[in-house]
Amino acid sequence: MSIETISLSGRKKVVSNKDMSFVERLYLVAIVKGLIITVKHLFRKKVTIHYPEQVREMSPVYRGQHMLKRDEQGRENCTACGLCALSCPAEAITMKAAERKPDEKHLYREEKYAEIYEINMLRCIFCGLCEEACPKDAIYLTESKVLVPANYNREDFIFGKDKLVMPLEMAMKNAQLKNAN
Amino acid sequence: MESAFIIEKSVVIVVVFAVTMIMAMYSTWAERKVAAFLQDRVGPNRAGWGGLLQPLADGMKLFSKEEFFPNTPNKFLFVVGPAIAMSTALMTSAVIPWGDRLHLFGRDIILQATDVNIALLYIFGVLSVGVYGIMIGGWASNNKFSLMGAIRAASQMVSYEVAMGLSMIALLMMTGTMSLKEISLQQQGMNWNVFYQPLSFLIFLICSFAETNRTPFDLAECENELIGGYHTEYSSMKMGFYLFAEYASMFISSTIISVLFFGGYNYPGMQWMVENVGVNAANLLGIAALFVKICFFIFFYMWVRWTIPRFRYDQLMHLGWRILIPLSIVNIMITGIVILRHDIAAYLGF
Numbered sequence: 408m409s410i411e412t413i414s415l416s417g418r419k420k421v422v423s424n425k426d427m428s429f430v431e432r433l434y435l436v437a438i439v440k441g442l443i444i445t446v447k448h449l450f451r452k453k454v455t456i457h458y459p460e461q462v463r464e465m466s467p468v469y470r471g472q473h474m475l476k477r478d479e480q481g482r483e484n485c486t487a488c489g490l491c492a493l494s495c496p497a498e499a500i501t502m503k504a505a506e507r508k509p510d511e512k513h514l515y516r517e518e519k520y521a522e523i524y525e526i527n528m529l530r531c532i533f534c535g536l537c538e539e540a541c542p543k544d545a546i547y548l549t550e551s552k553v554l555v556p557a558n559y560n561r562e563d564f565i566f567g568k569d570k571l572v573m574p575l576e577m578a579m580k581n582a583q584l585k586n587a588n
Numbered sequence: 589m590e591s592a593f594i595i596e597k598s599v600v601i602v603v604v605f606a607v608t609m610i611m612a613m614y615s616t617w618a619e620r621k622v623a624a625f626l627q628d629r630v631g632p633n634r635a636g637w638g639g640l641l642q643p644l645a646d647g648m649k650l651f652s653k654e655e656f657f658p659n660t661p662n663k664f665l666f667v668v669g670p671a672i673a674m675s676t677a678l679m680t681s682a683v684i685p686w687g688d689r690l691h692l693f694g695r696d697i698i699l700q701a702t703d704v705n706i707a708l709l710y711i712f713g714v715l716s717v718g719v720y721g722i723m724i725g726g727w728a729s730n731n732k733f734s735l736m737g738a739i740r741a742a743s744q745m746v747s748y749e750v751a752m753g754l755s756m757i758a759l760l761m762m763t764g765t766m767s768l769k770e771i772s773l774q775q776q777g778m779n780w781n782v783f784y785q786p787l788s789f790l791i792f793l794i795c796s797f798a799e800t801n802r803t804p805f806d807l808a809e810c811e812n813e814l815i816g817g818y819h820t821e822y823s824s825m826k827m828g829f830y831l832f833a834e835y836a837s838m839f840i841s842s843t844i845i846s847v848l849f850f851g852g853y854n855y856p857g858m859q860w861m862v863e864n865v866g867v868n869a870a871n872l873l874g875i876a877a878l879f880v881k882i883c884f885f886i887f888f889y890m891w892v893r894w895t896i897p898r899f900r901y902d903q904l905m906h907l908g909w910r911i912l913i914p915l916s917i918v919n920i921m922i923t924g925i926v927i928l929r930h931d932i933a934a935y936l937g938f
Contacts, residue, residue, distance in 0.1 A: 438895070438896060441895045441896065442891060442892070442895050444895075445626050445891060445894055445895045446626075446891060448625070448626050448627065448628055449622075449625045449626055451628050452628075453625075453628055453629060453630050454628050454629075455628075455629055455630040457630070457633075
């Protein structure tokens with residue numbers, strides 16, 4: 408058995424270069440066949456998702472926009488340790504730490520907090536490594552359907568704390584839900 | 589000439605003009621819908637129900653776009669180009685019989701703008717003027733590539749006109765008349781010419797694809813081979829006119845195919861309808877039958893567009909000169925032999 412005829416998958420096809428017959432060279436049969444194929448598609452089910460009305464269903468492991476979490480008392484979890492920035496393969500995260508003042512105990516949980524926390528959304532690849540690296544459960548990738556809203560300026564794609572930190576009302580609601588349970 | 593006749597003819601002309609325009613307008617919509625459906629998409633659905641107002645929106649967009657004139661030596665010709673393309677496409681509708689006759693206000697109204705006895709010759713004459721629209725447009729653009737696109741389109745149209753004319757001759761030998769009215773009348777019942785002249789029909793169909801610059805012969809305006817073809821420098825409604833002319837001529841050529849080969853306004857049982865239901869009802873149904881045939885061919889144009897890939901230029905010329913023209917000459921000879929045999933048989937009394 409020569410190497411040319413071995414087919415391990417069983418799907419091997421030998422290319423034939425035989426001349427076309429007269430009927431084949433007329434192409435009319437081939438054209439009619441093609442027309443039948445295309446007209447079948449006329450009656451097929453359309454695959455379009457009507458975007459603004461319908462949104463494509465996301466997979467269960469989908470990761471959306473980031474959120475910096477607060478605890479039940481509304482304090483920010485982040486302690487600006489920088490592990491998320493370290494784990495980020497795209498170098499998207501930067502932050503600047505600051506020390507908590509005595510009168511800010513209701514704002515930040517730890518003694519150190521992130522004064523500036525920025526994620527460059529043009530670089531972020533939504534891999535979720537920051538979420539896994541965080542020891543304080545501070546950064547989460549939500550299931551938000553909006554990944555990054557469109558914008559005219561590149562600067563607007565750098566998300567600061569104003570866009571990332573969980574709204575206070577949401578933290579309150581979460582706390583209430585937890586108490587109710 | 590009596591005034592009633594003038595009024596009658598002007599009404600017919602205005603209606604035919606309006607119908608041609610509306611059909612061309614909605615062909616653009618249908619094209620997009622058919623294209624979408626053949627590709628498992630939905631197509632335009634924002635403007636109006638099912639996107640039915642899309643042609644109006646397109647028109648509004650084209651009218652409000654900036655008018656751009658290249659630094660051309662002759663601005664007049666630049667404007668005349670699309671106008672010629674458009675008017676030749678519309679002029680052909682004058683000789684087409686849309687139906688037999690309607691009996692209204694005690695008069696017989698012939699549903700045809702004018703019944704010239706050389707209608708076919710007239711159609712070929714007008715069609716060949718259409719080449720000027722493309723050629724002038726390409727030349728006046730003052731752009732080498734547009735000119736090359738125009739020359740390519742012109743040579744394509746001229747070449748296929750030869751084969752088209754020759755394929756018609758076989759039909760003319762059989763019908764013995766050039767009047768579209770009489771050709772329609774001869775096809776009463778199911779005596780459609782396509783059954784007697786299938787080869788002639790095939791050649792005519794292929795040639796009308798080339799004449800209307802539709803895929804697979806749309807080398808005139810292909811983007812990837814010669815930038816935009818002859819209308820690279822055109823913008824706003826002047827560009828729209830060229831595109832619109834394509835759809836208008838598509839409608840007209842579908843009509844001519846239906847009239848010449850598929851019995852025009854005739855449908856099986858028309859004679860029975862005239863005798864039992866009345867002339868008006870029978871002819872209204874006839875107009876509807878004609879439009880069904882036309883719509884099928886317009887759909888066929890679109891259907892083919894999404895099936896067959898574009899021809900290469902040398903393939904196009906090869907098909908035109910070395911296949912279609914000899915084939916139509918052979919067809920003429922066969923028709924001649926058949927007619928001769930028939931005549932001799934009649935003469936000898938068989």
